[in-house]
Amino acid sequence: MKIFIVPTWHPTEQNPHFANWILPHISASAQNGNEVIVLYVDTEAKLPNAPVDDSFLRPKYITDHHLYIPMPKKNNRFLRTRFFYGKILNEYTSKLRELYKIAEAKWGKPDLIHAHVSLPAGYGSAIIGRENDVPVVVTEHYTGFEYDAKYFWRVGYFVKEMGKIVSGFYAVSPGFAERINQTGLLKVDGSLPNPININYFKCEHKLIKSDTFNIVTTGSLGWRKGTDILLEALSLINNQINWKLTLFGNLPDEHKFKKWLNNPNFNNRILLNGCVSQSELVNTYANSDLFVVSSRVETANVSMLEALSCGIPVITTRCGAPETLINNKVGISVPSENAHALAQGVLRMANNIGNYPPEKMREFVVNNYSMEKISSLLALVYDTAIQKKKTL
Structure with a gap:
């Protein structure tokens, strides 16, 4: 199966510790023989202090299966309002579309797109998926989800629109799934917890004895x-x-x-x-x-x-x-x-x-x-989303 992963956040060379929790999710998606390609529109990117040419804003390969394009944006206290964020989503979707076309030309049409966080990745992926008849799954991680849903002038509208398109929507814990359901924006299909790299986080307890x-x-x-x-x-x-x-x-x-x-x-x-x-x-x-x-x-x-x-x-x-x-x-x-x-x-x-x-x-x-446990859950989620798309 060919999976395009679209993360809202991802570590970069400039910020290697940023959002590194996403990496096990990508690894879990790559289990079971899946081919995974990452499409990252970096909304956290900063313009260099020195003048740059247009090449800075062009798509580039980070690795053979990782496409990247920066999307620097100005800070705005009203950013997560329906008016301002709509402009952000239009620009984001345009850049994601650019990455998608490059990836599709090189690897072919994906079987599924898996986005992490509704805005902007989930929304942009939903639009791209609809344009190309590709099923989309979204995993929600964002702590501010409920606040965005609370007021009509915030960005909950875009989440609701995304929910009408995607073939699966999941939260990273049962408790969070219940809280999202209570907002009424969309229905959560289940929970997809964060996978843990158990080979790295090993049980070597109490290497140093202490009375503290x-x-x-x-x-x-x-x-x-x-x-x-x-x-x-x-x-x-x-x-x-x-x-x-x-x-x-x-x-x-x-x-x-x-x-x-x-x-x-x-x-x-x-x-x-x-x-x-x-x-x-x-x-x-x-x-x-x-x-x-x-x-x-x-x-x-x-x-x-x-x-x-x-x-x-x-x-x-x-x-x-x-x-x-x-x-x-x-x-x-x-x-x-x-x-x-x-x-x-x-x-x-x-x-x-x-x-x-x-x-x-x-x-x-x-x-x-463990990675194995979550990858087995992902296999079921992906199969369900693909079958759901076929019945629509």
Whole structure:
């Protein structure tokens, strides 16, 4: 089967850590003998400071099966409104059409297009699919989906139009799928979780023995990730267990956390490591005891599953997605936006850590989220979409 993958975001040479969660999705699509070609219209591209000729904006090959074209855009606070975003979608679809024609000329007509995130990739793919009589599947990852659906003047209209065309629409967690259904924009056909590279995220737990209870969390730290809730929770148990917290990710509003970060009796237990390579994440997971999701809202949480694959249990807030991806054998969930509940949850995990053997944590991921497991789900999704297209 020939699959054209259209990601809304993808790592680039200039930003190699950006959206690297998409890479396992592409690899999973390539399983079962499928030929996968990536068509990436880069809406995150920046124009160089120095003058450039037209060649900068032309399509190019990143690899033999990866076509790329930049689409620099100006920041606009009104961008995700129906009026402004319609112009963005027209330009995006035009550039995607250009990549599609190049790919079709070289590899032939695809059996299916799989887009990741409704806007702009899903919408653009739906238009291209309709023009060329190709079935389209969309996987939704975007945290702001519900906000876009909430107000008539935002971009939910385009999602609804996309939904009339595509042959399959999926979310990355059962919880997120339920929340999308509640918006009424379109019907979700099921969940397609993030695949985890279990050969990379290995169970090599506790390479370094320690009396410290090592906690780790990841993401762009701030309000959405509930960084304030996590820090407040740990301050409540500061003298009850010997904990240490490692945070990976950007901290754009560090001043908002000065209450904790400037406290000498607290900040010496915190490591702010910024954005790092996956190899460094694996090493930290191997020497940690607990992964924490303290978010206010999530669509899934890839890092949580990667940590489980490395053998460490998790605690997550009930923020609409991560709690639907685990069971009580690999971790616990607590109410969202409740520092006291999170603090008690951390204590509970610290006092019962022996109930979560590393090999069982990994086994859960292998059975539910490995590349092989997700690729088998994709095979069913692709076959269903192709058959649905034939009946229309």
